[in-house]
Amino acid sequence: MEMSVYNDIIDCIHAFNSRKCLPKLVETYPGIPVNTLGSILSQDYQKKMKKCHHQRYSTSSVEKYYQRYLQDVSAGKECVILSLADEIDLSPALTARIILEKHLSVTKHDGQSASRSQVTQMMRDTTLIEDPVLAAEVHYCVLDDDHYGPLVDCIKHSVGHEYEFKLKRKLDSLDLAYIGEEEMRARGYDKTPDIKMEVPIAVNGHVVNWIESKASFGDEHSHKGYEKDQFWSYWNRFGPGMVIYWFGYIKELDVNREKGIMLMDDFPANIVTMDPLQR
Template structure:
């Protein structure tokens, strides 16, 4: 995806308030003729970064937000007004109610511990709707990553290649960073050879890619040579890369 198109998509998505990862996605995907799952991934990553940016601004005013809640404004409405994830806001409010960090975590996991009926109902509402910061959403994200790796493993099997998985390497004596797949013989793709494959169930934007490059990929290159980085939901065409190739699943014939 071209940088200009990506920036225009972000501007359109920002018009759709709230922290639903699907909110506005169908409309924006249709307008820019982009795959739904790519725009959904872009929105999800955009929302996560926005929440990090606004974290302390909202936390530092938790007492004020609690007072507004006491006047009858719901947690969901407050979150929408503040443009902040409702579960994170609920976390701040519970701690402002003099619950410990541990107790707050327990209450959000088990709402039966919440005695106040209004509070319990509102927490049920926000934990159901928040698609980024609940245990259920975290489990879904982890499961999605595992499914993508499994599909990539099937693709590598179809290429008649043998490999060590990341788990195989961790159980052995390999030191340093380990890719998802370390190939025992090179993958030949478009005439070039690659010795490792890393799968990312995300869209490769500048922020995500810098993080992946510095934290993992550059070390894979140093340890194992040329490799392949797979962004399942697409990537920006101007991403920097050296001694590895960037592809998305469609380039590998995967849907």
């Protein structure tokens, strides 16, 4: 995908100004896969939340939200936190976490914040929340949030494994020798791409010693982070390699092929394998 198309999609997302605008995006861009549009939407929404959520965590804001929650629940209203999240333009899961943290500090910790791990555990399993109304409210938020929260984390983890399996199945079908992350860790490697080729392959004239599978769209923000934290580390240890962004990527980011990091949106159809018996 060219940068101009990506920027147009981002402008469209901002114009819709809704975390549930995916159907509108699909209608607006019929030629772009839904997984690609969904990944772009989620990435943009998460960046938006990172920029604004600290403002929502101010002491005055938290107190205001909690009092609003108590008042609406007392009035017999339902989906209170979900409605509040939409009103303040914050992720439902993040809003639920704010209310839950405040509730625990008031009822269990004498004004002191509950531990992060305790709150996270309750977000993952709302049956651990003693207040049944709050438990239901948090549960609604987790289920409704398409971009944040424990349910989304589980889905992303599952999809990531699905595409890693797809990659391995393709390598197996081609009878290519490789090892995965678990075996690499067992051998003592500290930096582990998803696949390390035991025998290198060549793609479009470029040698590939390792493959990283990303079940997401490669936008500039995420790609630069991956380059810094992962890709160049793999390059330093194993030489040139290939990154597959299964949901597409911005073409202008593919600038390091000659240096040894090649971007693809699928496993390449034409590869060259080395014949160890040939001289």
